[in-house]
Amino acid sequence: MTDTTRPSLATRRALSKVPEVTVWFWVVKILCATVGESFADWINMTLGFGLADTAVLFTVVLVAVMAWQLRLDRYVPAVYWLAVVVLSVAGTLYTDILTDALHVPLAVSTSVFAAVLAVVFGVWFARERTLSIHSIATLPRELFYWLAVLVAFALGTAVGDWTMELTGWGPGEAVLLPAGLIVLIVVGWRLGANAVLSFWLAYVLTRPLGANLGDWLASPRADHGLGLGTAATSVLFLAAILATVVRLTLTRGDVIEEAARAPAPVGVANPARERVMHGYYAAIAVCAVGLLVWANGRPHATASDEEESAPRSAARTLAPGQAAERFPPAEVAKFRAIAEDVLEKVRAGRQSEAKARVKELETVWDDDEKSLRPMDGAAWHVLDDQIDSALEALRADKPDPAAEARALDALLDSLRMP
Structure with a gap:
């Protein structure tokens, strides 16, 4: 106009x-x-x-x-x-x-x-x-x-x-x-x-x-x-x-x-x-x-419903490690290897390297979403929530290595196969 x-x-x-x-x-x-x-x-x-x-x-x-x-x-x-x-x-x-x-x-x-x-x-x-x-x-x-x-x-x-x-x-x-x-x-x-x-x-x-x-x-x-x-x-x-x-x-x-x-x-x-x-x-x-x-x-699920309520409800029923067992061991091992590497870099004080490496975890996880999520939606949400927590900790405006380590330890606990 x-x-x-x-x-x-x-x-x-x-x-x-x-x-x-x-x-x-x-x-x-x-x-x-x-x-x-x-x-x-x-x-x-x-x-x-x-x-x-x-x-x-x-x-x-x-x-x-x-x-x-x-x-x-x-x-x-x-x-x-x-x-x-x-x-x-x-x-x-x-x-x-x-x-x-x-x-x-x-x-x-x-x-x-x-x-x-x-x-x-x-x-x-x-x-x-x-x-x-x-x-x-x-x-x-x-x-x-x-x-x-x-x-x-x-x-x-x-x-x-x-x-x-x-x-x-x-x-x-x-x-x-x-x-x-x-x-x-x-x-x-x-x-x-x-x-x-x-x-x-x-x-x-x-x-x-x-x-x-x-x-x-x-x-x-x-x-x-x-x-x-x-x-x-x-x-x-x-x-x-x-x-x-x-x-x-x-x-x-x-x-x-x-x-x-x-x-x-x-x-x-x-x-x-x-x-x-x-x-x-x-x-x-x-x-x-x-x-x-x-x-x-009308009944509908909001983004917050999907991203928050599902992981929380699933977390009450899945013990650490139970979410990981719902997915192929090779896939879980891939995510765990990256998370362990990120944690090692955090503990060594190599913050920029840890931040770059955790991006790889996000990319791999997102790429595999369409194959993993249909296998078990509740378990996928649990791990997705843990990965989001790790990403948030690593990308905080003021990095806190202790908080980053806690988030990564929690993620690794969830990725540990029984």
């Missing part, structure tokens, strides 16, 4: 710092949202950086990229979309820290981010008298714009995760809700809804759409995904972004040659129609909430 507010020739004096909103804009935006989810997970979990270290890394990268973007005097596709990718990753990480590290409920983080975004828009409009994307030609407006983008990514992450928590939907099913809402917003915009409102509603929704798409592609087939993995998914979508950005650079099809410094007119072309379309958007919101309430009321 496109912001239809057009400045007069007298006020069109500055080059825009953002692209025209075309179909390509939305294509790249969704690709960036997907990369934000998959790339953050790859750095955090696959490479074993840990959530806090990954967030610090991308905050530093974000500062550097934004400094580059702000120094430019016009829209440069490569720099602009690099900034969007980094903001997508950073927004994902900030929400994940609230959820996973600080244990803030998703309902709370969603509400807080929505309130913060409303404040950003309120201050932006009060100061500049316009939120038009065609007016991003001064430093204050650009700063407001990028702050809104960052908060929109964080809000979209929280909304997407909360939706799956409420409904029990997998990422493949969860793609359908934001996709459907975006289609309805496009229809509303075409029928005369406010262009700025429509733009930002769609902008927030592309985040859960892209994130769920990324999760669906990366998740193992046992979890109803396509099994591409986070690395392959990240590479695939980064390549697609690069190809699209190269095309836009060559064709300049999304360049706004000039932008308005002066405030755009506050009035609208058809106030009556806009009021009707506001009612249309309100009706869509009510229907979406109703759908979520209905889905939440």
